[in-house]
Amino acid sequence: MSQFKDIITEKCPVCGEGHVFAKKGNPLLFRMPKMEKDCKVCGHKFEIEPGFFYGAMYVSYAVTVAEMVAVFVIAQFFTSDIKIMLCLIAATAFLLSTFNFRLSRMLWMYMFDSRRKETAG
Numbered sequence: 001m002s003q004f005k006d007i008i009t010e011k012c013p014v015c016g017e018g019h020v021f022a023k024k025g026n027p028l029l030f031r032m033p034k035m036e037k038d039c040k041v042c043g044h045k046f047e048i049e050p051g052f053f054y055g056a057m058y059v060s061y062a063v064t065v066a067e068m069v070a071v072f073v074i075a076q077f078f079t080s081d082i083k084i085m086l087c088l089i090a091a092t093a094f095l096l097s098t099f100n101f102r103l104s105r106m107l108w109m110y111m112f113d114s115r116r117k118e119t120a121g
C-alpha cells in the first residue's frame, strides 16, 4: 500500500523520498511535466537506459483508454448525444494528459526499476 501512495505522490522508486518530477506541467498552458535526471535524495538515475520511458507509452495508452471508457459509461447516464459524449471524452483526455504522462512513467518505473526491498509497513 505504501508503494501505491509513493506512485501517486511521485516519489523515487528506490528510496521513496526524492521527487521524480521537477515540474508537474499544465495542459491548459501547454506545459509538459519535467522529470528530474536523478533522485535528489539517493542519487538514483531515473532513466536507467536510453529509451527506458518509451515503454511508458503503452501504460499511458492503457490508462487513457480506461479513463475514456469510464467517461463514456458515466456520460451515458446524462446524455445520449454521441457528439456531446465525444467532446466530453476528448476534453477529459486533454485535461488529464499531464496527469497520465506522470502516472504512466511512475507505474513503468515501479514495474521495472523498483529496487526497494519489501518491508512491512
Ligand SMILES: [Zn+2]
Residues within 6 Å of the ligand: 012, 013, 014, 015, 016, 017, 018, 039, 040, 041, 042, 043, 044
Ligand atoms: Zn531516491
